[in-house]
Amino acid sequence: MRALTAAEIEARLLYRDGLVLVIDKPAGLPVHRPPRGGAKRRGASLEDSFAHLRFGLPRPPALAHRLDRDTSGCLALGRHRKALARLSELFRENAVEKTYWALAAGRPPEVEGRIELALGKAEERGAAPRMQVDATGLKAVTDYRLLAELDGLSWLEVKPLTGRTHQIRVHLAALGCPVLGDPLYGDKATGPKDGPLQLHARALVIPLRKGKPPVRVEAPPPPHLAERLPAAKR
Structure with missing residues (x-):
């Protein structure tokens, strides 16, 4: 590119x-x-x-x-x-509130919940760094909420409360809902053949100046994600 x-x-x-x-x-x-x-x-x-x-x-x-x-x-x-x-x-x-949208395979066990699984480095396979759930690793916490179910897929709002490498992707895969198009943590049904990674940093809330309202910014979903979401809920 x-x-x-x-x-x-x-x-x-x-x-x-x-x-x-x-x-x-x-x-x-x-x-x-x-x-x-x-x-x-x-x-x-x-x-x-x-x-x-x-x-x-x-x-x-x-x-x-x-x-x-x-x-x-x-x-x-x-x-x-x-x-x-x-x-x-x-x-x-971790004072910045980060909101992501993900299109994931399957459905989470609950409509909303918290994933608390420590993460550590996995054995390298090729050039791409990989992470894995590791009880001896660094604390990692992710909140999620199911926004809609779409023909066997889940549209999720995800809020990482810590900032570990690949945190959302590893946590959702561990939940049984890998992000669609993820070549590292998906499976054969959610790999590159399904197109781009369906993970989007939807919003930031930044408490930049003390005593003043935070900066709030949203990014529209990119075409490869927007085309798969219910138009009325974007």
Whole structure:
């Protein structure tokens, strides 16, 4: 996938003020450039387009958190060093409310619930990092709510209360409801043949300024997810 042009990334801008930008990240584009001195670079990243988002400031904005390459939706950027430090602190302390939409195979055991399963690194298979449920790993907590059932699939609202790598994908798979299109944690029925990963960062609520209302931002579902959701409930 190529880097976004100035017009393309500006069209994805969901929110802008003096401290923070929130953009609607497209699925299929990694957020980070490979580290210097690392493996040979492969393809474009979202960071390649940040220079188009300076809006008069001397430096481009920087990532305050991350989304997986194949996840779409709300991504927050700090516009300068002080803003980035504040945002990074909020994400590190899990003070930012994150809401995701997922289209998953099967149905969860309850209409709503909480998944509390610690996660650790799994044995590497290829280049993609993998996580697994591991009682000796890091604490991971995810709330979920069933929004609708769609021909053997579940439309879920998911809120991770911690920020572990691949947390939602591993937790939903452990619940028996792997995210559709997940090549790492799905099964033969939910793998790449079903198209893009059906996981979308729907909303962020950021308590950015003390004593003031939080920043609230929503990203519309991308076409590959929207086409499978009930139109009246989007």
